[in-house]
Amino acid sequence: MKEKISLTFSETALTDLERLLEYYKEQGSPDAGKRVVSQILAKAEKLTTHPEMGRAVPEFGLDRLRELIDPPFRIIYLREKGKVRIVRVWRSERLLGQEAIQHD
Numbered sequence: 193m194k195e196k197i198s199l200t201f202s203e204t205a206l207t208d209l210e211r212l213l214e215y216y217k218e219q220g221s222p223d224a225g226k227r228v229v230s231q232i233l234a235k236a237e238k239l240t241t242h243p244e245m246g247r248a249v250p251e252f253g254l255d256r257l258r259e260l261i262d263p264p265f266r267i268i269y270l271r272e273k274g275k276v277r278i279v280r281v282w283r284s285e286r287l288l289g290q291e292a293i294q295h296d
Contacts, residue, residue: 195274196240196241197239197276198275199237199240199275200275200277205278205280208281212281213226231262232262232265232281235260239269239276246258246260246271247259256270256271256272257270257271265282266280266282266283
């Protein structure tokens, strides 16, 4: 059996999730926001057993910087030996720039 990989979130990724909750709350649908964030977290959790399931982020072409597409969101993560770090959660139509993936 494969060893389970650790999963962490950068401050920017946590802020992205908080902003999603705020947006849905402002739209009068806080429960929908909670469902969306729960769905994103469940998808991210799958990386602990399948870190290769995402693809390389096309804007960068680096094998260790990967993404899961969970329409309409992109879950951007760094894959390293024994760990995965979620660095951003963005709308899928947004392109990433270098500043977007600075992780803490």
